[in-house]
Amino acid sequence: MSTGTSAVWRASRAAVRRRRIQTIVIGLVVLASTTTIMLAMGLLDAATAPFDRAFAEQNGAHAVVEFDAAKTSKAQMAQTAQRPGVEAAAGPFDQVVIDFPRTTDIPEAEGPLKVVGRADPSGPVDRLRLLHGRWATAPGEVVINLRSAAAPPRPGTLGSQLRAPGVPPLTVVGLASSMSQSADAWVAPAQMAALRPAAVQMLYRFTDPSTEEVIRAGLEAVTGGLPAGSLTVAQSHLALRQAFSSMADAYLPLMALFGVLGLLVAVLIVANVVSGAVVSGYRHIGVLKAVGFTPNQVVAVYLTMVSVPAEAGCVLGTLFGNLLAEPVLRAAFQGIESGSADIGISPWVSIICLLGMPLLVLLAALVPALRAHRLSAAQAISAGSAPRPGRGLRVQRLLGGTRLPRAVSLGLGQPFARPGRTAMTMAAIVLGVITVTLTTGLTSTMLAFGAANQGTPTEVGVRAGQPAFGQRAPALNDRQIEALLRSLPGARQVTAMVFVDVHLAGFTQRSAVNFQRGDTLTLASQIVQGRWPAGPGEIAAPPSFLRQRGLAVGDQVTLQLNGRQARTTIVGQLMNGDARFLWSTWPTLTALDPGTAADHYEVQLADGSDAHSYANSVKAADPGLYPAVSSPGDLATTTVVGFASVFTTLLIIVAALGVFNTVLLNARERRRDLGMLKSIGMTPRQVTIMMVTSMAALGAVGSLIGIPAGMLTHRLIVDTVGIIVFPEWMKDVWHAPQLAALALAGVTIAVLGALVPARSAARMTIAPILHNE
DSSP, X not given: OOHHHHHHHHHHHHHHHHTHHXXXXXXXXXXXXXXXXXXXXXXXXHTTHHHXXXXXXXXXXXXXXXXXXXXXXXXXXXXXXXXXXXXXXXXXXXXXXXXXXXXXXXXXXXXXXXXXXXSOSOSSSOOOEEEEEOOOOSTTEEEEEOSBTTSOOOTTOTTOXXXXXXXXXXXXXXXXXXXXXXXXXXXXXXXXXXXOOOEEEEEEEESOOSSHHHHHHHHHHHSTTSOTTOXXXXXXXXHHHHHHHHHHHHHHHHHHHHHXXXXXXXXXXXXXXXXXXXXXXXXHHHHHHHTTOOHHHHHHHHHHHHHHHHHHHHHHHHHHHHHHHHHHHHHHTTTOOOBTOOOSOOHHHHHHHHHHHHHHHHHHHHHHHHXXXXXXXXXXXXXXXXXXXXXXXXXXXXXXXXXXXXXXXXXXXXXXXXXXXXXXXXXXXXXXXXXXXXXXXXXXXXXXXXXXXXXXXSEEEEEEOOGGGTOOOOSXXXXXXXXXXXXXXXXXXXXXXEEEEEEETTOOSOEEEEEEEEOOGGGGGGEEEEOOOOXXXXXXXXXXXXXXXXOOTTXXXXXXETTEEEEEEEEEEESBOOTTEEEEXXXXXXXXXTTOOOOEEEEEEOTTOOHHHHHHHHHHHOTTEEEEEOOOOOHHHHHHHHHHHHHHHHHHHHHHHXXXXXXXXXXXXXXXXXXXXXXXXXXXXXXXXXXHHHHHHHHHHHHHHHHHHHHHHHHHHHHXXXXXXXXXXXXXXXXXXXXXXXXXXXXXXXXXXXXXXXXXXXXXXXXXHXXXX
16 A cells, blocks of 8 residues: 555544544445335346346247137248248147136146147247156146246146046146246147147247337238238237236336435435535645645545445445345235246346445545645635634524524524535435325325225135145035025125136136125225126226236127136226236126136124124034134235335435434534533523524425425326226325424424434533634
C-alpha cells in the first residue's frame, strides 16, 4: 500500500470512528434498501428466467399444433417441417383424448388426458425430462406428464394402471415433464392403433418466436398448403410462459415499487449524511489539506468513510434478501404448473446487489464530497461549521414576531438555514408517507377482498370417504348426504360440488370445472362482471383464465367429457381464481356425465353455531363422511398485506434514520448557538421542543404531499394486479377518519427520528461548548 493510500485509509478509519452514528445510519439504510431491491429483482427474475432456462434445455416447442387426421396425411404434415421460418420440427405423432375415470391413485391421470404416441423422449423439439421410471417402449405402457416436477410423486404411482372404457389397460412405467405441455401422457407408437387416434400432433420451433402475432403468421405460412380445416388447435409457448408467471406478475408492481422507493430513500439519506459531514467538517478538511492531502485524497477520505458501512450493509442485505426469497417465491408461485423449471433467484441478482448498491452509494456521495475538493485549506479552516450569516434569518425574524413560544418559533425557522438538507430530509419523509398510505390502502382493499372471497367465516367442509386412501366409503349416496347435512342442527346453507377435468374444444390447456348444486347464491359476491351461473350451459371464469385464452364474458366454449359435448356461455367473471378452473351448474354436468356424484360439501352455519359440534354430528351420522372446520384466511390477502407491512416497516425505519441524521448534523453545526441559548435560560425541555418542532414541520408538509401521491399509487397498483379484478367498492377505501390518521404519519416519522438526537443535544453542557468556540 502506497504512502498516499495508507494516509487516506488512516484518515478514513478515523472519520468512521469519529462519526459512529452516521456510520451505523448508512449501514442500516443500505441494508434495508438492499433487502428490498433484492426481493424485487429476485421476483422479477423468477417470473421468467426459470421457465426460459428449462424451456431452452428441453428445446421447447414454440407451437404445439393439432391436425385433423381425416383431412390431411402424415406425409403432408411432415413436409411442413421444411417450410421457411421453421427452425426445427418434430412429428407427426398420433394423438387421442381419453377420458379416464376419476381416481385418487394418480391425480395427474384424472379426467380427459391428451395421449400422444412417441417413440422416445428426445428429439429436435420438446426433449422431455424423464423424472422417474423409464420410457414406454411396448404396448400396454404409459408415461405420465408431471405438471410440476418439484412435487414428489404419490407412492405407488409407478406400476399402477389406468383404465378407461373401450381402451386396453395402461401400466404407468414412467413420469416425465414437458415444458411445452405437449401431452398429458405418452405411449409407444405401436399402442396408438388400439386407442383409435383422430388427431395428429406436430411440434415447431420458429426462427422468430418473439410475439403471438409473429407465431400466428409463421403457422399460417407453414400450413398454407394444407387442406382447409386441417389445423384444429395451436398452442403458443408464450401462453405457457404467461401462465407460469401470472401469480408473480401480480406481485411485481408492488415489489418493484417498494424496491424503487428503497433506492430513492437510500440515495437521499447517503447524500444527506455526506453533505452534512462535509459541511460540519470544514475545519477538518482544511487541516487535511494543510498537512499535505491533495483535493482528490480528501474526496477519497469521505467516499471511503461511506463505502465501509455501505459494503457491510450491502452484504447483510443480500444475505437477508436470499433468506426471505424462499417464502416470497413460494407464495408467488402457489399453484403454478412449473414443469421442470427450478424456481429460484439467479446468482446474478445477488451479484448486481453486491456490486450495484455500493456503486450507487458512491455516486450519491460523490456530489457533496466534491465540495471538499474545491475548498482551499485557508477557506476551509476559516469557514467554520455554522450556516452562513443571514441564511434563514428573515424567516426567523418573521416567526419571532408571532405569539408562538420561542422554542417553537426557533424550531420552525431552522429548516430554512439549510434548504438543501431540508429538501432531502423532506423527500425521505414524503417517500415514507407514500409507503404508509399505500400500505393502508392495500390492507383495506385486500381485507375487503378476503372477506368477499372467504364467505361466511363459520364453515365446515365435508368430503366423502375415498377407499383408495384407506378411508371408509359413506353409507349414504350423494343426494342423501346433502339431505343429511341440511337436517343437522346449525346448518344454514349447503352446497354440493365436484371438480371434474374437462377438455375445452380448441384449447390445449387442461381445465377443471367446479360443478355446484344447492345454495350457490352466496358466491355471487365474487362476480365483478356479469352474473353467477344459474342455468344449464352457463359458466363463470376467473380473469386469468379469460386472459390466457383470449376470452371475455359473453363468449361461448365447448366442454368435452366422456365423448359428450356441452356448449356453454361465459356469463360471469370472478374477482380471482386459478387459470385452470371454471365454475358451472349441476345441469351442465348432467349433460356431460349424468352418473357423476358430488364428493365435497360446503356447509355455512347459522350465527352462533359451533362448527366443531356440527362436524362431530356429521361424523356420528355417517362414519364415511370426513368433516373439517375451515380456518378463515386468504393466501392472496395474507401475502400482499404481509409483503407491504414488511417493506413499509423497513422504509419507515430508513426515513426515520434520515431525520435522525439531519437533527444530529443540525445539533453539531449549532453547538455554539445551543450553548448561547442555554446560557441565557433556555431549558433542556425547550431545546428538545425546538429540535423536534423543526422536523415535525417537515413531517406535516410531507404528509400533505405524500398522502395524495400514496392514494394515486394505491389506485395504480390495484388496477394492475392481473390475477385479481377488484370491484370499485374495494378500491374506494379512503374515508375521513383514515385520512386524518394518515395526516399524522409524516409527523410521526419525523418525531421518531428527531427525538433521540434532540434529547442528546438538550443534555449538552454549556461551558465546554462556549470554551471550544
